Amino acid sequence: MFQAFEGRTVGDSPYAIMNEVRSRKLGLELYFVVRHPSDVVPSGVKTVIYGSPEWCRLLATAEFLVTNNNLPEFFQKRIGQTYVQTWHGTPLKRLGRDIETSAASNHYVKSVAREAAGWDYLVSPSRYFTDILPMALGFEGRVIETGYPRNDALVADSAAREATRKKLGVSADEKLVLYAPTWRDTKQSLTGAWAGVNFFDAELPKGYRLMFRGHNNTKGSHKSALAGNAIDVTNYPDVNELFLAADVLVTDYSSVMFDFSVTGKPMAFLVPDLAEYEANRGFYFDFRAEAPGPLFASATELVGAIGLLGDYSAKYVAWQRKFNPHEDGKSASRVVDLVWRL
DSSP states (O other): OEESGGGTOSOHHHHHHHHHHHHHTOOOOEEEEESSTTOOOOTTEEEEETTSHHHHHHHHHOSEEEESSOOOTTOOOOTTOEEEEOOSSOOSBOOGGGSOTTTSOHHHHHHHHHHHTTOSEEEESSHHHHHHHHHHHTOOSEEEEOOOGGGGGGSOOSHHHHHHHHHHTOOTTSEEEEEEOOOOTTOBOTTSOBOOOOOOOSOOOTTEEEEEOOOGGGGGGOOGGGGTTSEEOTTOSOHHHHHHHOSEEEESSOTHHHHHGGGTOOEEEEOTTHHHHHHHHOBSSOHHHHOSSOEESSHHHHHHTTTOOOOOHHHHHHHHHHHOTTOSSOHHHHHHHHHTTO
16 A cells, blocks of 8 residues: 555655556555545556545555555554655755754654654665664664655656646746745644745746745645745646746755756745744754755845856755765666565
8 A cells, every 4th residue: 555645645755666566567456545536546556545444454454555654643563564664855954853852742753753663664865864864763674775766757858847837838938937835833823734835925027937836734724825926736736747847946945955956957945034944943954055056035036036046056966966866767666676575
């Protein structure tokens, strides 16, 4: 059984691994977890609704469980089950045990450690990830440094780029900017939902179009009005298609910065709350010094420089070597070889 973000996404690394297993024709019965019966999966794959009795049955009986996030606290791995954890991004900001106690609940740290004790494999995209995440989450099992399966699709030709731009109504001569900010753990509604943020409050020059993509953690509270005049792609099913369609990424502290850099396209960072965010969460490295693109305190500054983002080629290459050394389009294949021992 394969699951991404508690069934909220038909994608990410579990989906890439599932497709690789499917292509091998191993004679396995494959299930992908979804939230809605209308969610589409490839032929030969069955869907199971998150939280349903069938989903609970599969949690207890599936031979292989592949997910990119925690399973529910009631889950207990049984003898004969193999649990593969892909996680859901390379960390910039500190997490788990590495967050100061004032910024992280003891319950979360304990629940992640309990969860990590059940993982058989943790998929890693880089040595950087391998050196940080197991310690932060309390994982003592096997780390397989294969590259990130979800990024395999980014090593592709232009067909997906052109098809996505056409779907979004973007012409070939327009520059498409993807704005994808992360969530803030200081912005929570009375209902407990995380609120989205949008600091892009300036108009792009003629010839540019803007896409807005809210974070997965804020989808539950997302309103299209937050996107303003941008194309709202928060609920677009495949973020990789957006990466391929875009000409520039604008983000802040989101792990999309690591994935998007596989494309080699320019990035800029809209970080008006950088000092506050860094003080609250802390970073694993000197973000200001290593960022592979310019940092801006306001959207007005960013828009004024959008056509002149500067030469960051040396930093970009160093970034790719550090965070994406294995991204050759074959990461899912390596995971399947190792986990299924083929």
